[in-house]
Amino acid sequence: MYQEERLISIIDYLKEHKRISVDQICSLLHVSRDTARRDLVKLKERGAIIRTRGGAILPTNHDEIKDYSGRLNIVSEEKNMIGKAAASLIREGDHVIFDASTTVQACAEHLPDMNCTIITNSINQAEVLSSRKGVDIHLLGGKLQKEHRFLYGASVIEKLSSYHVDKALIGVVGVSEHGLTIAHEEDGMVKRKIISQAEQVIALADHSKIGRTDFFQYAELSDIDLLITDRLPDKEFQRLLDQHGVELLVAE
Known part of the structure; x- marks a missing residue:
């Protein structure tokens, strides 16, 4: 699986489950811990996730409250x-x-x-x-x-x-x-x-x-x-x- 495919899979998982750990990425995508960490670094650079200890969460989306x-x-x-x-x-x-x-x-x-x-x-x-x-x-x-x-x-x-x-x-x-x-x-x-x-x-x-x-x-x-x-x-x-x-x- 190419990195872009893995990144999409990680984001899809986060949308459903709110958070993901490095171990879960390894199990889900059958990759090493080093590969999982590199994927999280790439997503963080794009502003798509927030890194946490041992994994990641999605950034909070604050919608404008209209009058x-x-x-x-x-x-x-x-x-x-x-x-x-x-x-x-x-x-x-x-x-x-x-x-x-x-x-x-x-x-x-x-x-x-x-x-x-x-x-x-x-x-x-x-x-x-x-x-x-x-x-x-x-x-x-x-x-x-x-x-x-x-x-x-x-x-x-x-x-x-x-x-x-x-x-x-x-x-x-x-x-x-x-x-x-x-x-x-x-x-x-x-x-x-x-x-x-x-x-x-x-x-x-x-x-x-x-x-x-x-x-x-x-x-x-x-x-x-x-x-x-x-x-x-x-x-x-x-x-x-x-x-x-x-x-x-x-x-x-």
């Missing part, structure tokens, strides 16, 4: 499917907290006229729900994050302490073995409090968020009861959900 309006236009079909499935779970008389994610906004857009109470820190969610007959809206007051259009701070968290709700709907930037993560700590602190106030925690995440880890962890996988997504995750992630008692709903 709220920009995120509304990303994978809108998937978010629409997930939002419709989430809206179908809300019942007459429910008390529900909506966080400030665009996927949860898709749920708000599918919510029919019904008697229920929605608590939210999102000015967009409040606006969408204001046209729904029977929906009682509680908008949490705090400091406005202008770019992402959510309210946060001590006053939001303090007010949330007063509520005990049937369901909480939260969006994620990443959901992985590291739990639920997001880019902004101030938003994550609000989400953490939302989770603690709900009987049932429902996380909404399109397929691009699964297996991804972002900057701030605001919940463990075991903190959520149900994950709604648009594609069936791989077997490894399904086993991870089972281990933490998380139900899975794939929107269609």
Whole structure:
């Protein structure tokens, strides 16, 4: 096998398994330890890997977090499917907290006229729900994050302490073995409090968020009861959900 073929095989392995050791390269590609190390040096020179003691990992890919309006236009079909499935779970008389994610906004857009109470820190969610007959809206007051259009701070968290709700709907930037993560700590602190106030925690995440880890962890996988997504995750992630008692709903 030529070196370029080996390099491709190493990268493919890393994409699936996240890390690789020199011994694993030797076993996988039937090469000596010196050859395996030379292959890792070549990949490091290209910026394709980060060397670790005894092997390598893939470099972290930090995607730009777009503003709220920009995120509304990303994978809108998937978010629409997930939002419709989430809206179908809300019942007459429910008390529900909506966080400030665009996927949860898709749920708000599918919510029919019904008697229920929605608590939210999102000015967009409040606006969408204001046209729904029977929906009682509680908008949490705090400091406005202008770019992402959510309210946060001590006053939001303090007010949330007063509520005990049937369901909480939260969006994620990443959901992985590291739990639920997001880019902004101030938003994550609000989400953490939302989770603690709900009987049932429902996380909404399109397929691009699964297996991804972002900057701030605001919940463990075991903190959520149900994950709604648009594609069936791989077997490894399904086993991870089972281990933490998380139900899975794939929107269609």
